[in-house]
Amino acid sequence: MSTTARPPGEPTKSWTVRVRERAVEALPPDKLLPDGQPTYVASWIYVFGVLSLAALAVLIGSGVILSLKGPAWWHFTGIGHFFNSIHMWAVELFFFFMVIHLWGKYWMAAWRGGRARVWMTGAVTFLIAIPCALTGYVSQQNFDAQWIATQAKDAMNAAGIGAFFNLTNFGQMYSYHVLLLPLAVVGLVVAHVLLVRKHGVVPPFEPHQDATLVAVAATGGAGPDAPETTGPPA
Amino acid sequence: MLLYPASIWDLVSFGMAAIFNLNNPAHTVHWHFISLSVANVIVIVLMFAVFAAAILIPFPGHRSTPASVTPSSTSPGGD
Amino acid sequence: MSYRERHRAQDDAARVWRGGYRPYDLVKEATIALGVVIALALLFTILFSSPDEKPSTIKQWSRHDPVDFVTTAATELDGTSGTGSYGPPYNHASDGQHIAFVRLQKWAGVSHPINTATDFVLAPLRAVPGQPALQQAVTTYEQAPAAAQSGWTTAFEKGLTKAKANPDGSITVPAGSDGPLPTMMTGLLSFAQSGGLDGALLTSRQFFQTDYTKSLLLMADGGLLDSRAQVDHLLGEQWGMMNETGSYPGQVWLWLYTFWYQIKPFSTSNNADILVMGMMTLLSLALVAIPFIPGVRDLPRRVPIYKLIWREHYRGAG
Numbered sequence: 058m059s060t061t062a063r064p065p066g067e068p069t070k071s072w073t074v075r076v077r078e079r080a081v082e083a084l085p086p087d088k089l090l091p092d093g094q095p096t097y098v099a100s101w102i103y104v105f106g107v108l109s110l111a112a113l114a115v116l117i118g119s120g121v122i123l124s125l126k127g128p129a130w131w132h133f134t135g136i137g138h139f140f141n142s143i144h145m146w147a148v149e150l151f152f153f154f155m156v157i158h159l160w161g162k163y164w165m166a167a168w169r170g171g172r173a174r175v176w177m178t179g180a181v182t183f184l185i186a187i188p189c190a191l192t193g194y195v196s197q198q199n200f201d202a203q204w205i206a207t208q209a210k211d212a213m214n215a216a217g218i219g220a221f222f223n224l225t226n227f228g229q230m231y232s233y234h235v236l237l238l239p240l241a242v243v244g245l246v247v248a249h250v251l252l253v254r255k256h257g258v259v260p261p262f263e264p265h266q267d268a269t270l271v272a273v274a275a276t277g278g279a280g281p282d283a284p285e286t287t288g289p290p291a
Numbered sequence: 292m293l294l295y296p297a298s299i300w301d302l303v304s305f306g307m308a309a310i311f312n313l314n315n316p317a318h319t320v321h322w323h324f325i326s327l328s329v330a331n332v333i334v335i336v337l338m339f340a341v342f343a344a345a346i347l348i349p350f351p352g353h354r355s356t357p358a359s360v361t362p363s364s365t366s367p368g369g370d
Numbered sequence: 371m372s373y374r375e376r377h378r379a380q381d382d383a384a385r386v387w388r389g390g391y392r393p394y395d396l397v398k399e400a401t402i403a404l405g406v407v408i409a410l411a412l413l414f415t416i417l418f419s420s421p422d423e424k425p426s427t428i429k430q431w432s433r434h435d436p437v438d439f440v441t442t443a444a445t446e447l448d449g450t451s452g453t454g455s456y457g458p459p460y461n462h463a464s465d466g467q468h469i470a471f472v473r474l475q476k477w478a479g480v481s482h483p484i485n486t487a488t489d490f491v492l493a494p495l496r497a498v499p500g501q502p503a504l505q506q507a508v509t510t511y512e513q514a515p516a517a518a519q520s521g522w523t524t525a526f527e528k529g530l531t532k533a534k535a536n537p538d539g540s541i542t543v544p545a546g547s548d549g550p551l552p553t554m555m556t557g558l559l560s561f562a563q564s565g566g567l568d569g570a571l572l573t574s575r576q577f578f579q580t581d582y583t584k585s586l587l588l589m590a591d592g593g594l595l596d597s598r599a600q601v602d603h604l605l606g607e608q609w610g611m612m613n614e615t616g617s618y619p620g621q622v623w624l625w626l627y628t629f630w631y632q633i634k635p636f637s638t639s640n641n642a643d644i645l646v647m648g649m650m651t652l653l654s655l656a657l658v659a660i661p662f663i664p665g666v667r668d669l670p671r672r673v674p675i676y677k678l679i680w681r682e683h684y685r686g687a688g
Contacts, residue, residue, distance in 0.1 A: 093391035097683035101345040104403065111403040115411055132422060135308075142420035145618075146411045152623050153334065157342050165679060166670040168661035170384030180658040187623065194621075200423040201615050204599050206582075207590035208606070215467040215643035217474030220459045220481040225587065228580025260387045261680040262671055309419030313617040317603050324632050326609045330619040338622075346678045 083255055091254075097261050102165075105158035106253075112151035113246065117239065119144040124235050128198055128227075148190060155183060167259045175256060178249040185241050192234035195224050206230075373664065421616045423602075428571070428585060431594040432562035436541045437533045439562060440555045442592040444530060446486040447551075448523040451591040454486040460587070461485065467644040474644065482583060490588050494570045495557055504557040507550035514549070522549035539563055606631055626650065 059074075069075060122140045123131060131137035159179065168176035195206040206224040213219035223229055317328040327335075432439040445451035449463060457464035459481040466475030495508050511519060526548035533543045540559065543552060561567050571584040589595055596605070604610035611628035614620035630636045630646045639645055660666055670676060677684065 090396060092393060092395065094394035095387045096390045096392055096686070097387075097680055098394075099350045099682040100679045101348055101350055102342075102679055104399070105345065107400055107403040108407060110400065111407040114404060115407050119411075138419065138422065139415060141422075142415040142418075143411050145420040146414040146418075147407070149334070149414075149619055150407055150410055153338060153341075156623065157338060157345065160342055161345070161679070163660070164670045164673065164675040166667065166676075168667070169381050170386070171381075172384075173661040176661050177658050180660070184654050184658070190621065197422075198425065199421075200425050200595075200598060201421065203425050203586060203589070204595055204604055207586050207595060208604075208611075212643045212647055214456075214459060215475050215641070216647040217478035219475075220478035223459075223482060223581070223583060225583040226581040231580070257387060260384050260389075261683050262676050263383070264671075310417050313418050314421060314423075314615075315617055316601050317613065317617040319603055319608070326603075328603060328613050328617070328620065330614070330617055331612055331622050334619045334622050346675065350682065 084251060089251075089254055095258060095260065098258055102157075102161040103258075105154050105161060108154040109151060109158050110246070110250070112147055112154055113242070115147040116144065116151055117243075119147055120235070120239070128196060128231060132198065148193070152186070152190075155186070159183065165259060166262070169259050170256070172252070172256045172259055175249060175252045178245050178252060182242060182245040182249060185238065185245060189234065189238035189242055191224075192230045192238060196227065196231045196234050198227070377664075377668075418618070421614060421618050423598075423615045426589060426594055426598065427565070428562050428568045428589060429565040431589060431592060432559055432567070433539055435592075435594060436535050436539060436559055436563075437530065438593045440533070440541055440543075440559055441527070441530045442588070443491055443555060443558055444523055444527050444551070446490040446588065446591065447492075447554075448520060448527075449486055451486055453484060453587045453591050467641040469641065469644050469648055472644075484584065484587065489574070489584055490571070491554070491558060493574065494561060494567055495554060497570055498557060498561055498566070501557060504553060507553035507557070510550045511554060518549070521547065522551050526551040526555070626653070 063069065119140050123137070123144060126137060131141040162176065162179065191205070191209065195202050195209070210219055210224045213222055213224060222233075313330075317330060320327050320329060320332050428439075442451060446454055449455065453460055455463045457466035458475050458479055461480060461484060465473060467473075468475070492508060492512065495504060498504060511522070514522075525546040526543065529543040529546045529548060533541050535541050540556065543555075558567070561570075568585060571588065572579050572582065574584070599605050599610065600608070602610075602615045603613050604615070606628070609628050609632065611624050611631075612620050612622060627646065627650055630649055631642060636642045636645050656663065656666075
């Protein structure tokens with residue numbers, strides 16, 4: 058509900074109105090949840106983004122159940138072990154789908170056309186997911202956790218990170234794993250998906266049009282807002 | 292040993308014991324200085340195979356020419 | 371036409387798609403994807419479950435290999451153990467690893483101070499009640515000059531190379547000029563085998579604890595964790611960073627991290643960890659910055675994988 062009843066775009070001191078107008082301008086509802094997609098989106102490679110998202114959802118769901126009963130539960134009950142298994146296989150699926158998604162996006166050069174931030178948020182998500190998984194592995198409270206903590210600590214210590222990120226401190230690692238790093242991953246994924254919604258899926262390379270484009274640009278001709286051909290090239 | 296199910300969850304977890312026991316030390320694949328567990332090799336091979344399949348297998352339907360439907364938004368979306 | 375101008379023109383052309391669209395149900399696709407992932411996770415869970423090898427304890431270690439335990443304890447006492455000689459963040463025994471003049475390990479400081487002699491040997495022994503001979507031995511050791519302490523531990527460690535484990539869990543060490551060491555180590559071994567050392571190392575600061583650093587470092591200084599890891603192919607030279615216990619798939623995404631450790635100069639360097647971390651930091655930054663790296667960002671245009679991905683589009687346009 059808006060109480061301002063003023064023409065949009067008119068200067069306002071209200072932070073709320075400014076935030077709302079910027080958000081709606083960047084992502085109007087039909088851009089946030091579109092019901093159409095470009096015709097070139099016609100390959101199975103395009104499903105790996107949403108599969109990665111789904112795997113993340115299963116990870117978080119199974120993680121919530123594990124955290125409901127505390128870190129020791131899964132060692133002593135069959136149902137706890139069941140949810141631990143779901144969580145572990147969801148990790149494998151998450152990285153599996155995410156890496157294939159990364160490969161696909163690289164070979165499509167999906168950063169083109171102002172989409173550099175889409176690529177960068179995706180890459181950072183991958184890089185943050187790795188320590189998120191590491192903190193999970195050292196929170197298992199079994200032999201694997203003991204081994205990984207005592208080995209990986211050397212890499213952390215050598216880089217000075219070990220001084221404030223202690224892999225052998227279960228309480229700290231559990232906190233990072235259950236709260237801090239999932240928040241970071243989810244925050245990055247939200248930013249990544251919103252940027253995809255904003256910029257759209259990257260169009261294909263058009264090698265046969267490149268020469269024309271180069272010539273047009275060289276003469277200081279039409280910019281990106283000029284009408285473009287949508288059918289076969291002339 | 293579970294003599295009788297004390298709750299529904301005992302029934303569930305009893306039935307959920309793994310079909311294949313992977314708790315033995317892994318077999319490894321050695322090539323020059325590379326040493327990988329069989330499970331990891333399977334994962335890596337599957338990744339390449341699935342990627343190849345994803346770009347090779349035809350996507351169903353939608354072989355009609357473009358510009359047949361305009362979206363409700365004015366800017367691109369998808370994926 | 372310069373590379374930069376051409377790249378700019380191509381990039382601008384990719385900004386907005388003005389071609390055709392077709393209907394698409396985003397929410398349905400996400401729901402189907404969720405169903406597929408849940409089904410796969412359930413399938414793998416039912417087929418394979420997940421690993422859960424029980425953790426080692428100091429109690430188990432000291433009972434299973436008492437000679438190794440006592441040998442490790444002696445090196446903790448004289449500071450020559452892995453932890454004792456580690457440097458930051460545990461102590462100042464060394465400067466730690468470095469790349470040229472960059473000494474991140476040293477600069478980060480000693481944030482988790484551990485005095486291996488006090489924390490792993492002397493303080494636990496002081497907590498053992500009702501053993502006056504043992505307490506006297508500890509007092510003798512603590513009040514002796516450093517040279518005497520060093521002489522005792524050196525002689526004891528020499529004897530340990532010929533030590534034997536007895537069926538009752540104790541060990542027999544050939545006699546030497548080792549002063550109060552045999553009494554102290556017999557007491558510590560007995561304390562460890564009762565489970566007391568596990569508890570003492572965990573709750574030395576306060577009742578409620580979640581920090582297992584001392585227990586884990588003591589065990590890692592010995593041979594038990596290593597011998598279990600070797601069976602499970604988790605050692606560094608076994609590419610263990612990628613592996614899981616048992617025959618489960620592990621952390622395949624760590625392939626490049628562990629790769630560097632297998633080749634020179636990393637494999638033979640005392641600074642291997644910081645070198646690998648530095649290398650992976652650079653490569654990670656490069657991954658993020660691909661849109662800005664000429665050559666790397668142009669490779670997709672030169673490799674015809676895109677022709678397969680967009681073949682329907684090119685067919686329609688051609």
